[in-house]
Amino acid sequence: MIERGYLYIAQPPLYKAAKGKSSRYLKDEGELETFLIDEGVDGAVLTLTTGERLAGPDLLALVLSARGAKANVERLAARAPAFAIEQAALSGLLHEGAEDVAAAAKRLDLYAEEGDGAWSGEKSTVGGYVFSRIKRGVSERIVLDELLLHAADARRLAERSDEMAATFAAPASFVRRDKSTVVRGPIDLIDAVMEAGRRGLSIQRYKGLGEMNPDQLWETTLDADARTLLQVRVNHADDADSMFTRLMGDLVEPRREFIQDNALDAEVDV
Numbered sequence: 001m002i003e004r005g006y007l008y009i010a011q012p013p014l015y016k017a018a019k020g021k022s023s024r025y026l027k028d029e030g031e032l033e034t035f036l037i038d039e040g041v042d043g044a045v046l047t048l049t050t051g052e053r054l055a056g057p058d059l060l061a062l063v064l065s066a067r068g069a070k071a072n073v074e075r076l077a078a079r080a081p082a083f084a085i086e087q088a089a090l091s092g093l094l095h096e097g098a099e100d101v102a103a104a105a106k107r108l109d110l111y112a113e114e115g116d117g118a119w120s121g122e123k124s125t126v127g128g129y130v131f132s133r134i135k136r137g138v139s140e141r142i143v144l145d146e147l148l149l150h151a152a153d154a155r156r157l158a159e160r161s162d163e164m165a166a167t168f169a170a171p172a173s174f175v176r177r178d179k180s181t182v183v184r185g186p187i188d189l190i191d192a193v194m195e196a197g198r199r200g201l202s203i204q205r206y207k208g209l210g211e212m213n214p215d216q217l218w219e220t221t222l223d224a225d226a227r228t229l230l231q232v233r234v235n236h237a238d239d240a241d242s243m244f245t246r247l248m249g250d251l252v253e254p255r256r257e258f259i260q261d262n263a264l265d266a267e268v269d270v
Contacts, residue, residue, distance in 0.1 A: 007232040012212070012221040016204045025220050027228065032203070033194070037063055040197030044176035046183065048167060063193055065163060066186035072157040073187065079148045083111055084131065085157070086185045088144060090165050093129065094158040101129055108142075110171060110184045160186075 001007055013025040015032045026032045041063055046054040054062060069089070073082050087107035092098050101121035108119040108131060117134040124130045127146035132139065148154060164186060172183045174192040177199075181192040206212060212220070221227055234240070246254045 002232050002234055005231060005233070008229040009232060010221050011228045011230055012206065012217070014206055016206070016216075018202045018204070019200050033067075036194050036197030036201075037067070037190075038197070039201070040176065040193035040195070044174060044193070044196060046189070047173045047175065049170040049172065062164070062167065063189060065160060066189045069157055069160045069164065069186040070190045072153040072160065075153045076148055076151060076157070080142055080144050082187060083185075084108060084142045084144065085148070085154075086187055087111075088129070089154075089157045089161040090168055090185055092158075092161070092165065093144075094149065094154050094161065099123075101131075104129070105131055 013027050015026040017024050026035055041060050046059055073085050076085050088094055088104045091104040091107050093104040105119040105121035115136050119131050119133045121129055121131040128149055129144045131142040168185050174181045174183045176196045183189045
């Protein structure tokens, strides 16, 4: 039945976004994020310190690139603070052979508050970079180690930062409907856009079909003219069986080895 393509899975949406009397169903987290970005960019302007103003398609293109950069940073953030990874990338420090640690430290100062000391940076004796400062009498330290610097996400982030370094050379201003937000990099930009997109929206997340009313279940999942179906296929059955056994089997060691070997190279296309 599967090999002949007769088995399908009906896919109910995870979210419903409503504003006033209008509403829209959204399939998953990715579709929700795309929807919020479209809403947040609509009518918004990003003003750079050069005076250049980005809006419409130009702003959307930048936001989509920033979305990918943020995803790279978030997957590296288990090893160091997200803002430090992002600003190091924008300074060019994630490129192989880069040495301008001072430029990266200066970018970290963009997040300084009153009473914070300035960041300083240096190469670590065991590889990577170390940043430090005194904050209200307490020593603070951030390490970007070799494992982080050689991760696939760090390489991808370095490539993306080349496109955005000039845009975020200095803090920009994101304005939508008279609300202004300081933007120091991709993470700030995405956060500002998403916040703007959520404004005025009511978002409901469905944990299961049992939370839907019968009419909602019909119009989202059962109606042949509107539903989304996923065809069940079996590709590379031998490889799939081997991987399933390795990751879900009774033996712990093969699973541990797989995670250790691949954790820092795992990527999600955005």
